[in-house]
Amino acid sequence: MSKLNYSDKLFYKYRSIDEHTESLLINNELFFNHPDNFNDPFDCKLDFFHKGPLEMWIEFFSRRNVHPVAARNLIKDKLKEREFKRKKDGILYEGKNLIDDGALLRACCFSERKDSLLMWGHYARNHEGICISFKSFSVEEFFLLPLDSDYALPFFKVEYKDDKPPAINLLGVSTPEDTKSIIKDFYLTKFTDWEYEHEYRLLATINDREGESVIKFQKDALEGVTFGLNIKKDNALRIKTIIDQYYKGMGVKFYRTIKSDRKYAIEFEEIRDFDKYIKSIN
DSSP states (O other): OOSOOOOSOOEEEEEOSSHHHHHHHHTTEEEOBOGGGOSSTTTTOOOEEEEEOHHHHHHHHHTTTOOHHHHHHHHHHHHHTTSSEEETTEEEEOSSOTTOOSEEEEEEEEESOSOOHHHHHHHTTTTTSEEEEEOOEEETTEEEEEBTTSOEEEOEEOEEESSOOOOEEGGGOOSHHHHHHHIIIIISEEEGGGGGGOEEEEEEEEESSTTOSEEEBOGGGEEEEEEOTTOOHHHHHHHHHHHHHHSTTSOOEEEEEEEOSSSSOEEEEEOSOHHHHHHHOO
């Protein structure tokens, strides 16, 4: 995947200047966050239960390679221990996800805009940070980010709604279409207050083990780095040094942020003379 015809569509990641941002650039790796760490308490929180007749339960366990006889005994024990509850319309379990096999769906978040004053303030430490721009290539209706492993991940657009999706009966999840519906409802839907982010996400199933929460992107997918209005001189130099060392000859661009004279907005200008730009920083 070394020679790609990139599209004009860029995706942006707002970052403060810290060791995590340096690791992202030095190691060309993206961190995929656990939903428990998101700043929105509703984000990616799957609302679910397990409920159905005995036959449905046995089929549920059979799809996970549990013999029907063993499944019957397991259900019987769970009912005896009152972990499962017998209801008029079936057997109910309201505990943790029974189909969790140790692999967790995690997300890496981007935006399709880099001129959001709010995001510069929230995610780039009061405009002191940077905004990293990534290239993408298109396949059918999807834009994808190329990975260092010769694979690619699609950017999924987040939708914004006022109402939460209804709880999912995981006992009935058996087809790829069911899984897609769950992902759309719970991993790609947020409350309308977040609409200003214009968010896209990469999703990946990552084993919940230390050191396996990052995925490497292909280096030539890094389009550029935009410095915030309040970037400190030494931080700008740190980022420039990293790009020069680890992305040599790849044409990564640098941009400065400028206040608009006529409205509450910011504009951007490519930096042609970096030394001159550094001298201009107060």
